[in-house]
Amino acid sequence: MKANNIFFGDKLRLARLLNGLTQQQLGESISASRQFVHQMESGVKQPAADVLNALCEALQVKDSFFAGPVGNDVKFEQCHFRKRKTTPVGIANRVLAFSTIFEQLVDYINERLELPIVNFPVIGHSSSCYSNSEIELAAEECRKMWGLGLNTPIAKMTRVLENAGVVITQFNGVSEKVDALSLNRKFPIIVRNDAKESVCRMRFDLAHECGHFVLHDGVETGDHITESEANKFASAFLFPRSAFINEFISAKGSRLNWKLIYKLKIRWGMSVKAILYRAHHLDLISAQQYRSGNVHLNKTGQSKIEEHDEDIQPETPELLIHALEILRSQLGISFNHIADYLGVDPSMLSTITGVIPENEEYLENVTPIFG
Numbered sequence: 001m002k003a004n005n006i007f008f009g010d011k012l013r014l015a016r017l018l019n020g021l022t023q024q025q026l027g028e029s030i031s032a033s034r035q036f037v038h039q040m041e042s043g044v045k046q047p048a049a050d051v052l053n054a055l056c057e058a059l060q061v062k063d064s065f066f067a068g069p070v071g072n073d074v075k076f077e078q079c080h081f082r083k084r085k086t087t088p089v090g091i092a093n094r095v096l097a098f099s100t101i102f103e104q105l106v107d108y109i110n111e112r113l114e115l116p117i118v119n120f121p122v123i124g125h126s127s128s129c130y131s132n133s134e135i136e137l138a139a140e141e142c143r144k145m146w147g148l149g150l151n152t153p154i155a156k157m158t159r160v161l162e163n164a165g166v167v168i169t170q171f172n173g174v175s176e177k178v179d180a181l182s183l184n185r186k187f188p189i190i191v192r193n194d195a196k197e198s199v200c201r202m203r204f205d206l207a208h209e210c211g212h213f214v215l216h217d218g219v220e221t222g223d224h225i226t227e228s229e230a231n232k233f234a235s236a237f238l239f240p241r242s243a244f245i246n247e248f249i250s251a252k253g254s255r256l257n258w259k260l261i262y263k264l265k266i267r268w269g270m271s272v273k274a275i276l277y278r279a280h281h282l283d284l285i286s287a288q289q290y291r292s293g294n295v296h297l298n299k300t301g302q303s304k305i306e307e308h309d310e311d312i313q314p315e316t317p318e319l320l321i322h323a324l325e326i327l328r329s330q331l332g333i334s335f336n337h338i339a340d341y342l343g344v345d346p347s348m349l350s351t352i353t354g355v356i357p358e359n360e361e362y363l364e365n366v367t368p369i370f371g
Contacts, residue, residue, distance in 0.1 A: 007052070009041040010070045015059040016041075017097035018348075020090065030054035060351075065343030072185075074099040080182045080212040080221045080230075099183055099191065101352055104342060106167050106187045109323050112331060116319070118165030118188060120213050121145050129225050130215060132232065132281075138214055139236035150240040153268045157206040157238075158315045166190055166213075168206070168317035170354050180205035184213055198305055199312040200271035207234035235278045239268050248275075248284055256285070256293050266311050273297060273306070324355055 016026050016037075023037040030051060039045040047055060056063055074096050081092070109115065123138045130138070140150060146164060154160055158168055166188045180192040180202075190209045192202060211233030216226055247264060256276075265272050273294065280290040297303055327333040335357045339349040350356050 007040070007046045007066050008069045009043040010073075011066045011068070012037075012055065013041045014070050014073065014097050014100060015055075015061050015065060017093045018101065019059050020094045021059075022090075026055075026058065029058045060345040060348040062340070062343045062345065064340075067343075070100065074103060074183060074185070077220045078183060078185060080184075080209060080216070095181065095191070098352065099181075099189070101342065101344070102169060102191070103183065103185065103187065103189065105338070105349075105352070106189065108338065108341060109320075109327070110187065112333070113323055113326060115167070115187075115323070116163055116165045119145070120164060120188075123214055130229050135211075135215070135229060135232045136236045136241050139211075139233050140240060142210070142214055142237060143240065151243045154203075154238060155269075155313075156315050157203045157269075158317050161190065161206060161210060162317065162319040166210075167319060168192065169320060169352075170317065180209055182209035182212055184217055188213055198271065198309050199314055200265070200269060200274070200306070200309065201304075202315065203238065203269050203312075204234050204271065204274055207237045210234070210237060231277075232281065235270075235274060235281065238270050239264075239275070239278060241282065244278055244282065245284065248279055256289060256296075262308050265306070266308055269312050271306055272302070320353060321355060324353070 016023070019026075021029070022034075023041070024034040027034045027037045031054070032051065036045065040047055052063055052066075055061075056065075076092060076096060079096065079099065081095075106115075121138070121141045123134075123141070125134055143150060146160060148154060148160065162168060168190045170192045180190060182191070183189045190206060192205055208230045211230035212221055212226070215229055215233060219226065221227065221230070247267075248260075261272055261275055264270070264275055268275075270278075276285070276290055276293040279285045280287065285293075297306070324335065324338075327338070328335070335349065335355075336346055339346045342349065344352075
């Protein structure tokens, strides 16, 4: 794009947020004032050629990135944030910018490949919130629709959701201030946090976001009620009620049967903390036992990383990686070509997707987008 062509300021704001910069910080990096950056973003001023080049270098985008408007950008209320109230505004804005670009990437892929059809059950209810029994039934209906049964552990949560039409990506180096989040717009997208060391917690996060897709389509979430409903759905989806009652029953007693609880953890890929939560929710243990179990986990240093976490098979998203490989191998669309289409540097595309193509020297400077 030549300097005298139209420059869309909302795209500058998007690129700035994507890089996690304030207007002051961006201005300093291109030797300009905060006020001038603000004027460019608001459309009052257009950048000269040298300023445009500096912007592209600082923001890891191409000049073509600014040649069109953002369009249908992702709004805060359209994201299912796990920690909506405590998420810092700067991080939330960066997540929204990330989601906007990532959605454009998914749209590009979908126009060229046949992605799995979105397939979620439609759950109707008459009130503003769900009863516990309605949530249990919704989780069971979901498992039945996807052929998972009610007595078999889920081997890979990522594969189950990808088969249902969800595109899963991950934050690279994001702080724990942001848990997994999801978007249910044109494409159902889950962005998970790879900073979590526990596979069980990651699986629960995915099931939690699945709960939002099933229970809260078109509903603004992030409050206590919707988050609690999604947690209950995740518990019921990962470990159905009938199977849980049958397998946990021998753990009942005045003392918790830790040996059995850890055995259930390994079999169902569900954290001990989540198993205790489910047992209490189903009235299989008392409130005192539930508290005692959580105190034990805290005292033994298992509040985040538990014993036998290493026995749970790690999971990574597969759909996006396979789609990019098919574009390259069968359609001749390279990683560079996709980056050009989106108007970003290949290193930025790699940061957004978490995919680093082999033998690409220009990706040596890739850094975590939320580090």
